[in-house]
Amino acid sequence: MSQILVRFVIGGVVVSAFAVLGDVFKPKSFAGLFGAAPSVALATLGLTFAIEGAAYATTEARSMMAGAIAFFAYASFVSWVLMRYKPRALWATLGSIPLWLGTAFGLWYVWLK
Amino acid sequence: MRIQVDLSVLEQTRWYEYATRFLFGGTITAIAGIIAGKWGPGIGGLFLAFPAILPASATLIENHEKEKKEKLGLRGTRRGREAASIDAAGAAIGSIGLFIFALLVWQFGSGHRAGIVLLGATAAWAAVSVLCWHIRERA
Numbered sequence: 001m002s003q004i005l006v007r008f009v010i011g012g013v014v015v016s017a018f019a020v021l022g023d024v025f026k027p028k029s030f031a032g033l034f035g036a037a038p039s040v041a042l043a044t045l046g047l048t049f050a051i052e053g054a055a056y057a058t059t060e061a062r063s064m065m066a067g068a069i070a071f072f073a074y075a076s077f078v079s080w081v082l083m084r085y086k087p088r089a090l091w092a093t094l095g096s097i098p099l100w101l102g103t104a105f106g107l108w109y110v111w112l113k
Numbered sequence: 114m115r116i117q118v119d120l121s122v123l124e125q126t127r128w129y130e131y132a133t134r135f136l137f138g139g140t141i142t143a144i145a146g147i148i149a150g151k152w153g154p155g156i157g158g159l160f161l162a163f164p165a166i167l168p169a170s171a172t173l174i175e176n177h178e179k180e181k182k183e184k185l186g187l188r189g190t191r192r193g194r195e196a197a198s199i200d201a202a203g204a205a206i207g208s209i210g211l212f213i214f215a216l217l218v219w220q221f222g223s224g225h226r227a228g229i230v231l232l233g234a235t236a237a238w239a240a241v242s243v244l245c246w247h248i249r250e251r252a
Binding site: 003004005007008009010011012013014015016018019020022023024025026027028029030031032033034035036037038039040041042043044045046047048049050052054055056057058059060061062063064065066067068069070071072074075076078079080082083086087088089090092093094097100104105108112113 | 122
């Protein structure tokens with residue numbers, strides 16, 4: 001339980017830090033780079049290396065590659081939907097999460113399993 | 114296009130917007146750990162590239178752009194959503210750097226100091242992302 005709490009706090013701090021960096025940069029397309037910062041990865045992998053060891057952490061990193069490809073598909077789709085149909089940003093970003101999940105798990109199944 | 118830093122944006126951001134991002138980021142990180150513990154690092158690793166920042170940042174940009182236009186007496190809904198779209202396009206470019214980050218940690222994580230590997234991979238994420246952004250801007 002305490003490890004989950006530590007992950008929660010570290011994750012919250014790292015994600016917030018990258019988000020604030022993204023806020024202060026202009027133009028918006030450049031600031032958007034920070035939306036794909038390795039924030040969850042940094043918060044998680046630091047602990048994983050320390051607790052579980054390098055083999056466990058590198059296995060996670062290998063799967064993360066599939067997650068990053070899924071992120072590309074997800075962010076491209078969100079950008080297109082927002083420009084084409086102009087829904088609320090919250091609906092577009094949260095409503096497209098199944099695309100990330102489907103792509104990430106699909107890639108993992110056919111490529112990494 | 115020149116890259117600029119505008120710190121005044123930090124004053125526009127409300128406390129609950131910071132809190133939302135903290136809660137979302139913390140929750141996703143905790144869930145990634147729980148999933149890895151339950152189903153192994155193969156599945157858990159996928160969530161290291163979960164879009165944890167984009168939903169909150171796109172919403173924030175939409176709201177701030179809308180407010181800016183409304184202060185001028187204009188309807189800002191359309192402009193706000195276009196700005197959020199540009200932010201998401203930037204995130205898509207950043208995900209190329211995210212892939213390189215994962216590749217480097219996978220390749221060099223064993224046999225090297227973890228701190229150095231993570232620092233180097235983060236630097237590579239930044240360098241690749243900025244390079245891809247420059248290429249995209251010039252195209």
